[in-house]
Amino acid sequence: MNTIIxxxxxxxxxGAVWKVRWxxxxxxxxxxxxxxxxxxxxxxxxxPDTSDQSLSxxxxxxxxxxxxxxxxxxxxxxxxxxxxxxxQFAPHFLGLMIATCNALGKVIIYEAExxxxxxxxxxxxEGEVFKHRCGSLSWSTNRYRHSDLTIKESFGELTDxxxxxxxxxxxxxxxxxxxxxxxxxxxxxxxxxxxDENLKSNDHHDYMxxxxxxxxxxxxxxxxxxxVLRISWNIIGDTISAVYSDGVVRLxxxxxxxxxxxxxxxxxxxxxxxxxxVQGIYY
Amino acid sequence: MASSQLYTSDFRNGSVVFYGSTxxxxxxxxxxxRSQLTNAVEIKFNTDSTLNHPICHKLIYDFHAIFTKAQSVxxxxxxxxxxxxxxxxxxxxxxxxxxxxxxxxxxxxNHTTREFxxxxxxxxxxxxxxxxxxxxxxxxxxxxxxxxxxxxxxxxATELLNTVLNTATSTGTAYDRHELYWNAIIAQVLVGDFTxxxxxxxxxxxxxxxxMMQRMxxxxxxLKIDMLHDKNNLDDFVGIQKHVRELLSSGQxxxxxxxxxxxxxxxGDKTAFxxxxxxxxxxxxxxxxxxxxxxxxxxxxxxxxQISKNLYNLLVIGKQPVKLDETIFTVxxxxxxxxxQLICNTPSSLWFAAHLTDMIYKxxxxxxTGEDVDIRATLLLDYAKTLxxxxxxxxxxVGYVLESGLENAMELLDTQxxxxxxxxVKIANRLLHxxxxxxxxxxxxxxxxxxTLKFExxxxxxxxxxWAIRNETTELVTQxxxxxxxxxxxxxxxxxxxxxxxxxxxxxxxxxxxxxxxxQFNQLTKRGYLQxxxxxxxxxxxxGLAPPEFHTVLFENMAKxxxxxNEGDDLNSLIDRATICDLMRRLTLxxxxxxxxxxxxxxxxxxxxxxxxxxxxxxxRILIQSLANRALAKTT
Numbered sequence: 001m002n003t004i005i006x007x008x009x010x011x012x013x014x015g016a017v018w019k020v021r022w023x024x025x026x027x028x029x030x031x032x033x034x035x036x037x038x039x040x041x042x043x044x045x046x047x048p049d050t051s052d053q054s055l056s057x058x059x060x061x062x063x064x065x066x067x068x069x070x071x072x073x074x075x076x077x078x079x080x081x082x083x084x085x086x087x088q089f090a091p092h093f094l095g096l097m098i099a100t101c102n103a104l105g106k107v108i109i110y111e112a113e114x115x116x117x118x119x120x121x122x123x124x125x126e127g128e129v130f131k132h133r134c135g136s137l138s139w140s141t142n143r144y145r146h147s148d149l150t151i152k153e154s155f156g157e158l159t160d161x162x163x164x165x166x167x168x169x170x171x172x173x174x175x176x177x178x179x180x181x182x183x184x185x186x187x188x189x190x191x192x193x194x195x196d197e198n199l200k201s202n203d204h205h206d207y208m209x210x211x212x213x214x215x216x217x218x219x220x221x222x223x224x225x226x227x228v229l230r231i232s233w234n235i236i237g238d239t240i241s242a243v244y245s246d247g248v249v250r251l252x253x254x255x256x257x258x259x260x261x262x263x264x265x266x267x268x269x270x271x272x273x274x275x276x277x278v279q280g281i282y283y
Numbered sequence: 284m285a286s287s288q289l290y291t292s293d294f295r296n297g298s299v300v301f302y303g304s305t306x307x308x309x310x311x312x313x314x315x316x317r318s319q320l321t322n323a324v325e326i327k328f329n330t331d332s333t334l335n336h337p338i339c340h341k342l343i344y345d346f347h348a349i350f351t352k353a354q355s356v357x358x359x360x361x362x363x364x365x366x367x368x369x370x371x372x373x374x375x376x377x378x379x380x381x382x383x384x385x386x387x388x389x390x391x392x393n394h395t396t397r398e399f400x401x402x403x404x405x406x407x408x409x410x411x412x413x414x415x416x417x418x419x420x421x422x423x424x425x426x427x428x429x430x431x432x433x434x435x436x437x438x439x440a441t442e443l444l445n446t447v448l449n450t451a452t453s454t455g456t457a458y459d460r461h462e463l464y465w466n467a468i469i470a471q472v473l474v475g476d477f478t479x480x481x482x483x484x485x486x487x488x489x490x491x492x493x494x495m496m497q498r499m500x501x502x503x504x505x506l507k508i509d510m511l512h513d514k515n516n517l518d519d520f521v522g523i524q525k526h527v528r529e530l531l532s533s534g535q536x537x538x539x540x541x542x543x544x545x546x547x548x549x550x551g552d553k554t555a556f557x558x559x560x561x562x563x564x565x566x567x568x569x570x571x572x573x574x575x576x577x578x579x580x581x582x583x584x585x586x587x588x589q590i591s592k593n594l595y596n597l598l599v600i601g602k603q604p605v606k607l608d609e610t611i612f613t614v615x616x617x618x619x620x621x622x623x624q625l626i627c628n629t630p631s632s633l634w635f636a637a638h639l640t641d642m643i644y645k646x647x648x649x650x651x652t653g654e655d656v657d658i659r660a661t662l663l664l665d666y667a668k669t670l671x672x673x674x675x676x677x678x679x680x681v682g683y684v685l686e687s688g689l690e691n692a693m694e695l696l697d698t699q700x701x702x703x704x705x706x707x708v709k710i711a712n713r714l715l716h717x718x719x720x721x722x723x724x725x726x727x728x729x730x731x732x733x734x735t736l737k738f739e740x741x742x743x744x745x746x747x748x749x750w751a752i753r754n755e756t757t758e759l760v761t762q763x764x765x766x767x768x769x770x771x772x773x774x775x776x777x778x779x780x781x782x783x784x785x786x787x788x789x790x791x792x793x794x795x796x797x798x799x800x801x802x803q804f805n806q807l808t809k810r811g812y813l814q815x816x817x818x819x820x821x822x823x824x825x826x827g828l829a830p831p832e833f834h835t836v837l838f839e840n841m842a843k844x845x846x847x848x849n850e851g852d853d854l855n856s857l858i859d860r861a862t863i864c865d866l867m868r869r870l871t872l873x874x875x876x877x878x879x880x881x882x883x884x885x886x887x888x889x890x891x892x893x894x895x896x897x898x899x900x901x902x903x904r905i906l907i908q909s910l911a912n913r914a915l916a917k918t919t
Contacts, residue, residue: 026732116740116766170694174691236665236695
């Protein structure tokens, strides 16, 4: 097993840090954190200027670890006004953008127009999306069908708490596929984007004016009563790994007949569970 | 104590590590909670150790070559293959598997190679079983087909035969003296090769004098297995068995235990099969064809599953079926979909499932029910995904995605290739070659953009510009060109030899045109063509494309070049009067624009402003002097 090396310890937030996200490697080694203290911090790994070509550099692949590398906070985004609950970098082809949401249901999207100048981030969208807490964000990576779509709609039938949302990788589909963790279930939706060509041709520049969304629930994945905490798609969008509150990870796979089945279950070892008296998992 | 979970995944190594963490508070700081990582559990969801093995690579390459051939032949036949072609291709696939087994067996044995050999042998066995069940013409006897399976797949018969004959040849002794002689005959009987059994028996040195052997030889000669294809011949076969039973019970073979044992096999004596399993055969399914032949010669496909389970229960006592056994049962139950699924669930077997399914789909056989889902496409795609995890196999992976027949294959490929890790320029170029070959536009854009940004961050401006030009989007080129003007030293711009090979690509962006022209200015200066250099510099200033910060460079260059000219004996300035006047107007305009632009800029930038103002003053003075020199030159 690989050894974990403590590269750096930063105490920059004034409250609990909820999420840590990496930007796409295209933009270098960039990290964002969000916190209970209403802020989002952007960090960048920098290397000292040296003529020694063998040392690693920030970039697409920074290569070997070098203790002279330094993490520097480039910007603190403080416009949230409330506990920032989630952050997500946009797909790299949209540029260096980050979406944030907070406990008051507000969503703010920032963009660093100059990817080399991480000190300057402008707000490209700001709005009250929900009346209550917004806990999860996801960007669709579909670059063939209106790729700049994030989760905005609320699904009226969902009565349990939504703990996580995650778009599937686009894999060239003509629609967006979304997994929503609701209580003990994972609900999978197909989201079709319809364009009204008449409206589009009438000089409506904002695509929200001439597009509409149609959601279709295609599957419900349910196994036991434990709450689903996290979900993640594989690269092709036919496998979901889900972390449950009972500490179990289940891998769901779409079979040949388009049914979803649990193909693998990963459980914590009994010895460690009993030693620490695991009473459940929370985050 | 509270606990939470964290997981990390390593895409290339195919491992997922789950950590639990516990939080505790110390006595000194009870309010502060510290976290400690515990419970690290590593799960590998892909046995990459075999995929990285060089012999596995060879197998993959061989399979790919056969697969490509199959696709090209199928395209000529409208997407299907004739049965004869399928059988030939199957043979090639199995030969590749056996070659791989031979190569691995020549290596030092370890856990990985042992597992790999087991997987390969199982694949060989299953492939030929699939062929026997699903890839034979209609109207044949399953009993005969399974015997063919035995002859093709089970090596124990061939190995024994070769051992006996080769030893005899090398030592010069009669082969019937070999201790394995009778085992060899039994083995031929078990795989239904009665001709070989007959030859072995008649070649016995005592055959001419041994009546029992002659009787047995006669029985072997009468057993023509192919006759079982016709159900009408079943009675003849049963009649032969009855005759053997009568010979045995009347004591005709009482003086030869070996011949008596062979007779008990021929009449389907279950005790004989148990003895063989304990002494000769390692796997119960190797006896299945003979068991069906001699115990149920008239069996058809519907009976085979139950017969095989009966045999398993007879021979394997107290053990649950292993995966291979389950897969064999599933194949024999004609649920090929489930069998493929079982194969897929076996680690490192996706290559096998994908190619086998491809062959099954290529046959125009009503026995194969498609269940209205494209399993072939799914498997080829999954297989391609595993190949994408190994850099040496990327090109092959691309081929499989394209041959999958999926509607969105190109888009999938575009996305997948763009996400591959780019460790260095060499790999980037390799990926771009793939993009060019298959016209993957978006991947090309992503890769070139990623490389551009990489070199930008490293301040390798020439490289960044090269990659931006390869990206061929005006936006990126302009962005990089502006950054070069802002951050690169003027000397380094003059050394960017890439401008020599740009051809008309510099027209991509006005900023690039500007850079190109500045490079030309430097080259002219180096070669001593000062007049052309000065004119070029004037054009650069006139263009107005340079960022304000770069104007200091332009003014400095202009001042130097004109000053050098002014100090010479020749009073003629490098630039004409009209141009000098234009330049002076431009200086004034620039000064005014700068004043407006820099209003409100903090004090710490005053130094730059002061430097710029002083350069403008110097240049203005030099321009006036040039004007004066021109006037003087006119009068003299």
